[in-house]
Amino acid sequence: MADYRDLFSRLGGELRVINLGLESFAETLEGLGVPVLHVQWTPPAGGDPERARLLSLLEDEDGV
């Protein structure tokens, strides 16, 4: 296991957030002045969870 003792110093002064899912979370962070980018996420593989899982395993094998 990696060392976590320096976690908060690694995180540094500023949180920079990528938001996937509920857009309201991104809106809250934006309102607080936190740098945030909301992803226009849509379910992969036409919304079929099993196909999406297989697809993500392939991506992992490609080292993406």
Add this chain to the structure above:
Amino acid sequence: MTMRTTLKRSYYQDSVALMGLARELRTGAGVREAAALMGTPANQTLMADAGLLTEEARAAGPNDLVIVVRADSAAEADTALARAELLLTARRTRVEAAGRRRPRTLDSAVRQLGGANLALISVPGAFAAAEARKALRRGLHVMLFSDNVTLGDEIALKRLAAERGLLLMGPDCGTAYLGGVPLGFANAVPRGRVGLVAASGTGLQQVVTLLAAAGEGVSQAVGVGGRDMSEPVGASMTLAALDALGADPATELIVVVGKPPARAVRAKVEERLHALGKPAVAAMLGREVAPGTSGALTTVATLEDAAAAAVAGRRGREWAPRAFSDPAAARHRVKAFRAARGPAGVAVRGLYAGGTLAYEALLILEPLLGAGSVGGNLGGHGGGSHRVLDLGADEFTVGRAHPMLDAALRIEEIASAAKEPDTAVLLVDVVLGHGAAPDPAGDIAPALEAARRHAQAHGRGLAVVASVVGTAADPQGLAAQTARLEAAGAWVLPSNAQAARAAACIAGEPRVAEALLSGDA
């Protein structure tokens, strides 16, 4: 009565946005019911149950948006659908007008936002693990708000995170604070010197809001997900967070919130807590917990006690648990409610939005009202007259929003509990903060008023006992939300633990109130 459907192919919208849309449509003239859902099989079942599964809705795929309206006339249904179209277009236009080019994948987002360090993931559970894995591989910490992630995925994700020194907060992580930034469902609290590790979102919210009320702030709060301290996960994120907080110069005292760890991981967690070199408070809610102090570690039985022990620890003061913060006022209220409740009113009905708050209430009520007398959906030992329901549990939230966002289910439960002649007390929580509904007290207040009126009309008094988890700085405002509940006749206590005790004093045997309210208890 007419039903009309709009089907928008490949038009994904998140569940909170769709809940807001459906709520807007229901306010339309002549509209009896409206649904706005993605066409997943689960949602189609839900629409079928509501009698809204039209032919078009049946033909929808998981990435198709379905809007169904049932209205008194065809014209009114069409008007509602036209309004839906306008609202969706307005949403799109707002995004485009802000001049933002929205990335469509995590990868392009990483390229676009330089220096990104955290992914906040709340996509549907079946897709969440894959996105979390991608984020970890790109060096991002992850807060995984999504639920319905398998245990196997959780273990694999936490292993990957641990290899890279990253946080994997979750799954089902509702609340966290990193570097002063509230994430997910989080109250507006000041920064300070207390660091927290939490396996429970609403548990964390209760502790940090009570800390804030006492003038103490949060350095960091790491959510770990409800299963982290189970044997298969082995507390991997709890231990990581404890290491990080132990070394964090901004953190002077550490609080751990959760349920008792599995036997196999308990020793590891306790050993780590003792080795931190900082005072620590453990609020592991469970039946077997023995409060006490061992070295720098204080073990407490309730969330309120966790906050009180932390405040005392910060200020070098002695501390002892107390049943009520204002015993004189409590005595007065209990006496009045007991006198009004009528001979049949003997039962507590806890109707909760916060899961950990519900569980805490169960743990407090059981010994006061009698072992085996409290039923509900939380593994209560009994099927007795008392009941505590966690309305955010999976069986209630399939295809619908959490009760912290949508009060519809709780309103139904309040009405049905009020009709039961043995109900003496309705016990409720109201959770404020970023992410929660804009006016949660206002959402349930009319139902609470109606419940009291109903009981009164049937010759019995019904007590409404509540607590509000929030701060003055929350968007909804603690004072305003408390006042709204009080205007509906509720007795609002400063914590969930006190509210549960108050409920037991009103509904229980006289000895309960005597024991909790005697002297200066």
